[in-house]
Amino acid sequence: MDELTRLAAIEDIKQLKHRYFRCVDMKDWDLIDTVFHDDFVGDFRGSATDPVTGFNAAPDATSEVIYGREATVESFRAAGATFTSVHHGHNPEITITSPTSAHGIWALFDTLRFPEGNMAEFQAYGHYHETYEKVDGAWKIKSSRLTRLRVDTFMR
Amino acid sequence: MDELTRLAAIEDIKQLKHRYFRCVDMKDWDLIDTVFHDDFVGDFRGSATDPVTGFNAAPDATSEVIYGREATVESFRAAGATFTSVHHGHNPEITITSPTSAHGIWALFDTLRFPEGNMAEFQAYGHYHETYEKVDGAWKIKSSRLTRLRVDTFMR
Amino acid sequence: MDELTRLAAIEDIKQLKHRYFRCVDMKDWDLIDTVFHDDFVGDFRGSATDPVTGFNAAPDATSEVIYGREATVESFRAAGATFTSVHHGHNPEITITSPTSAHGIWALFDTLRFPEGNMAEFQAYGHYHETYEKVDGAWKIKSSRLTRLRVDTFMR
Numbered sequence: 416m417d418e419l420t421r422l423a424a425i426e427d428i429k430q431l432k433h434r435y436f437r438c439v440d441m442k443d444w445d446l447i448d449t450v451f452h453d454d455f456v457g458d459f460r461g462s463a464t465d466p467v468t469g470f471n472a473a474p475d476a477t478s479e480v481i482y483g484r485e486a487t488v489e490s491f492r493a494a495g496a497t498f499t500s501v502h503h504g505h506n507p508e509i510t511i512t513s514p515t516s517a518h519g520i521w522a523l524f525d526t527l528r529f530p531e532g533n534m535a536e537f538q539a540y541g542h543y544h545e546t547y548e549k550v551d552g553a554w555k556i557k558s559s560r561l562t563r564l565r566v567d568t569f570m571r
Numbered sequence: 572m573d574e575l576t577r578l579a580a581i582e583d584i585k586q587l588k589h590r591y592f593r594c595v596d597m598k599d600w601d602l603i604d605t606v607f608h609d610d611f612v613g614d615f616r617g618s619a620t621d622p623v624t625g626f627n628a629a630p631d632a633t634s635e636v637i638y639g640r641e642a643t644v645e646s647f648r649a650a651g652a653t654f655t656s657v658h659h660g661h662n663p664e665i666t667i668t669s670p671t672s673a674h675g676i677w678a679l680f681d682t683l684r685f686p687e688g689n690m691a692e693f694q695a696y697g698h699y700h701e702t703y704e705k706v707d708g709a710w711k712i713k714s715s716r717l718t719r720l721r722v723d724t725f726m727r
Numbered sequence: 728m729d730e731l732t733r734l735a736a737i738e739d740i741k742q743l744k745h746r747y748f749r750c751v752d753m754k755d756w757d758l759i760d761t762v763f764h765d766d767f768v769g770d771f772r773g774s775a776t777d778p779v780t781g782f783n784a785a786p787d788a789t790s791e792v793i794y795g796r797e798a799t800v801e802s803f804r805a806a807g808a809t810f811t812s813v814h815h816g817h818n819p820e821i822t823i824t825s826p827t828s829a830h831g832i833w834a835l836f837d838t839l840r841f842p843e844g845n846m847a848e849f850q851a852y853g854h855y856h857e858t859y860e861k862v863d864g865a866w867k868i869k870s871s872r873l874t875r876l877r878v879d880t881f882m883r
Contacts, residue, residue, distance in 0.1 A: 418735050423574050425738060426581060433662035437676065437698070440720055467811055467842070499623060501696040501720055503661040503678055505815040506745035520749065522815055526696075528721060530623070540813040540838075542749070564752055564813055565840060579730050582737060589818035593832065593854070596876055655779055657852040657876055659817040659834055682852075684877065686779070 416514060424554070425509045428517055428547050431554050436502045444492045448484065452548055452555035457481040457490075459559075462541070465566035472537055472568045498527040504543070515549040523561070536569040572670060580710070581665045584673055584703050587710050592658045600648045604640065608704055608711035613637040613646075615715075619693070621722035628693060628724045654683040660699070671705040679717070692725040728826060736866070737821045740829055740859050743866050748814045756804045760796065764860055764867035769793040769802075771871075774853070777878035784849060784880045810839040816855070827861040835873070848881040 431450055438447035458480045463473035471477065476494065481487050505522040512518065520542055527537040541563035548557045587606055594603035614636045619629035627633065632650065637643050661678040668674065676698055683693040697719035704713045743762055750759035770792045775785035783789065788806065793799050814837045821831040832854055839849040853875035860869045 418731055419574055419578075422578055422731075422734055422738060426578060430664050433664050433678075436662045436678065437664070440678075441698075467840075499721055501678075501680075503659075503680065503815075505661070505817070506748045508742050508745050508749070522745075522748065522752075522813075524813075524815065528623075542753075565811055575730055575734075578734055582734060586820050589820050589834075592818045592834065593820070596834075597854075655877055657834075657836075659815075659836065661817070684779075 416511060421511050424511045424517060427554050428509050429507055432504055432521065436504055439491065439502050440500050442495050444488055447491060448488050450556055451484040451487055452557040453484050455484050455487050455556060456558040457487050459561050461563055462561045463566060464563060466563055472566060498529050501526050517547040519545050533570055534568055535571045539566040540564045572667060577667050580667045580673060583710050584665050585663055588660055588677065592660055595647065595658050596656050598651045600644055603647060604644050606712055607640040607643055608713040609640050611640050611643050611712060612714040613643050615717050617719055618717045619722060620719060622719055628722060654685050657682045673703040675701050689726055690724055691727045695722040696720045728823060733823050736823045736829060740821050740866050741819055744816055744833065748816055751803065751814050752812050754807045756800055759803060760800050762868055763796040763799055764869040765796050767796050767799050767868060768870040769799050771873050773875055774873045775878060776875060778875055784878060810841050813838050829859040831857050845882055846880055847883045851878040852876045
């Protein structure tokens with residue numbers, strides 16, 4: 416692949432993931448529907464577990480891998496109704512493997528504030544390990560797996 | 572516009588905003604003068620208000636839209652004298668609309684520490700909604716509006 | 728230098744620094760060996776000192792400039808054994824000065840959690856001031872100096 420195509424793909428994938436973050440935090444569930452591949456696979460099983468202590472702050476919500484764009488958007492919509500969230504992506508390492516495929520690693524900081532329930536706040540740090548595919552001229556997130564460095568919870 | 576020109580404009584606008592952040596936190600008021608368009612419009616009226624609680628941590632400082640580069644730099648200089656600040660821009664989505672115009676959205680984390688007064692610290696999350704214009708070969712921030720996801724204040 | 732070469736160099740240097748951050752936080756000391764120039768110079772003498780209060784949270788670990796790739800990796804390995812860390816780089820301003828040389832400024836947020844000892848957590852904000860050199864086709868970090876805006880420590 417020529418260098419210009421590679422750089423354009425990297426920028427487009429960065430903007431794809433940035434749009435994902437904005438949709439999550441602004442709860443724009445119609446727009447977030449456009450970022451996922453139809454066959455998206457989301458493995459967020461480690462997303463609430465501190466790797467040092469082993470404590471899982473949300474065992475029910477993180478017990479299963481999510482398959483498909485529609486199920487993913489519904490899952491985000493349901494979770495998003497329970498908190499105010501902030502998700503910031505950092506340190507992207509995007510590798511383009513063909514004109515229509517790529518993979519990448521992102522660092523993540525996210526914090527959730529719950530107006531109700533035992534948990535008042537959740538703050539965590541980790542990495543997304545993702546793949547991307549270009550479908551009909553637009554990059555989509557094909558798969559996403561989240562690993563954690565640290566998970567902090569603040570109870571009421 | 573060709574792809575190379577688009578990518579160069581995006582990188583230059585990112586560096587423009589990154590220089591803005593560095594100037595604010597390092598209090599480099601001479602250099603920050605170079606990032607704003609002469610007719611800059613800054614709408615920071617929502618910058619200190621938590622959208623969930625409605626609490627405004629700085630009603631006087633955020634009551635009016637700021638017009639013009641000179642008034643903006645003076646306003647930053649005055650505010651900057653009262654705190655130590657950190658401003659980190661994230662998740663940029665920059666769209667180039669012509670060889671000399673662009674718009675963009677950025678996520679923001681910022682924290683202020685006040686050595687004096689009732690408020691000890693201010694920490695907040697939100698989004699910049701901005702326009703850019705290229706003047707005499709250099710991109711400038713033409714307008715900026717800040718919306719918030721969450722505002723936290725820590726009083727003495 | 729032509730614009731395409733400039734943009735590719737900037738992206739490659741961003742990914743170099745992002746790999747550095749990932750290696751530090753995932754404690755991948757074999758991979759981090761590939762990011763440093765053989766003659767790397769690391770000036771982290773200001774890394775633990777709050778510029779407002781003057782308090783140095785780690786005077787022993789920050790007393791000397793580190794010279795050379797091997798000594799740097801060993802120093803990172805020794806420090807990394809004592810904490811869980813998160814390092815996020817922000818706001819990069821990378822300037823390419825020749826086909827094989829560049830310099831850049833990055834904003835940093837980092838937080839360390841210590842399972843043992845008097846200090847439970849360390850959180851800080853600052854800037855890296857760095858130079859880069861391309862050696863045998865790969866960009867390397869040639870020098871790095873860290874300055875701080877703010878250092879917060881949480882004792883047991």
